[in-house]
Amino acid sequence: MSKRGFLTGGLLVLALGLGLAWLAWDRWMDGTWTNENVTVELWPGDNAVQHMARLEAQLPPAGKRVLDHVEMRSWEGRLKAGRYRFPAGESVKNSATRLVTGNREAVKVVIRAGRDVGPVAGTATRRIHADSTEVAHMLAQDSMMWRVLPNTYEMWWETNAQALGERLLLEHARWWNEDRVAAARAQGLSPKEATVLASVVQAETAVISEAPAVAALYLNRLNKGMALQADPTLIFALGDPSIRRVLDVHKEVDSPYNTYQHRGLPPGPIRYVDPRYLQSVLHPAEHAYLYMCAKPGGDGTHDFARNYREHLRNARAYQSWLNKQRIYR
Known part of the structure; x- marks a missing residue:
């Protein structure tokens, strides 16, 4: 065999060997690497080296095949932050691709x-x-x-x-779409004011079915220029949520959240508001009540009154119940 023929033959054998090696590698990468779900987290702000280190620390031993594939493809710099879930039976190739395409959870x-x-x-x-x-x-x-x-x-x-x-x-x-903004405007409120009032309503009653009635009462008072006189705003101003019985001394607190001393709404919400209470402000009940007092029994509901005389009767009943329960503050 000539020297040229020998060289040609050698190159063909080498090419065949490389091709077979590539096919074997590709088949190896197409194979599965885990029989159970695996979750890893790559932190935002990490560099490529840190990403690879986190992967190595979180992946099971068989996950080294995924790391090898990333390195073989020189994909280290393409790894994206996120929480990744590799399902059982996923191929090495697909898992590596998931990491660099950001196919995260x-x-x-x-x-x-x-x-x-x-x-x-x-x-x-x-x-x-x-x-x-x-x-x-x-x-x-x-x-x-x-x-x-x-x-x-x-x-x-x-x-x-x-x-x-x-x-x-x-x-x-x-x-706050157009319909909800219009509903707030119909009550004479901006979205912020509606949120502030809803926070007071939610602090006043934990009974969601009662919220539209409570909202309507506060709106009635606002429309008449009356102070809200909302006990939850006093408790917020005092910074003492343990208070269960508001006393006259509490009403002297110097705060813009004291709705006994200041007319109108407080300057901001007194809690993060459940949207259902916002809806109660946008769609309040219709009634003429101006006063309310918690009902005896402690179920969270209220007795409503149209005038102060009725309210005093309700208040005395509740105060009597508090005394029997030995709740003095």
């Missing part, structure tokens, strides 16, 4: 209604990467608090505090 983020920002922020960050302290600071801002609509939202795991705030503002704008 969304999570359910619960924004709860409540009085205190801490629990609201803590619940909101339970399933996302955002820092709860940063979220609490963001949610506590006056310009933000009235715009928070408690609900369950689908978000990416890597969502940070800023992205969470932007999403909540977007949901607020969507919720």
Whole structure:
């Protein structure tokens, strides 16, 4: 055999060997690598080296095949932050592709209604990467608090505090459509004012079926130029949610949230408002009540009155019940 023929033959054998090796590798990468679901989290802000290190720490031993595929393709720099779920039986190739295309898992983020920002922020960050302290600071801002609509939202795991705030503002704008803005205007309120009043209504009654009646009572008082005289605003001003019996001394607190001393609505909401209570303000009951007092028995409902004489009778009955329960503050 000539030297040229020998060289040609050698090249053909080499090409065949490389081809077979590639086919074997490709088939190996097409194979499955796990018999159970696997979840990993790649942190936002990490570089390629850190992403690879997190993958190595979170993947089971068989997951090394996924890392090998990423390295073989030189995809390290294309890895995207997020929470990834690899289903049982997925191929090595598809798992690696999932990591660089951002085919990640969304999570359910619960924004709860409540009085205190801490629990609201803590619940909101339970399933996302955002820092709860940063979220609490963001949610506590006056310009933000009235715009928070408690609900369950689908978000990416890597969502940070800023992205969470932007999403909540977007949901607020969507919720306040033309019909709801018009409904608020029909009650003489702006969206913010409706939210502030709804926060007082929710703090006043935990019985959602009673909320439209409570909302109507406060609207009646506002329309007549009367002070709201809402006990929950005093408790908010005093910063003492343990108060169960509002006394005359409490009504002397110097605060714009003291609706016994200041007419009109307080300057901001006193809690993060369940949207159902917002609806009760937009669509209140129709009645002429101006006064209410908690009913004896402690079931959270109220007795309503059209005049002060009726109200005093209801108030005495409730105060008598409190005394029997030995509730003095």
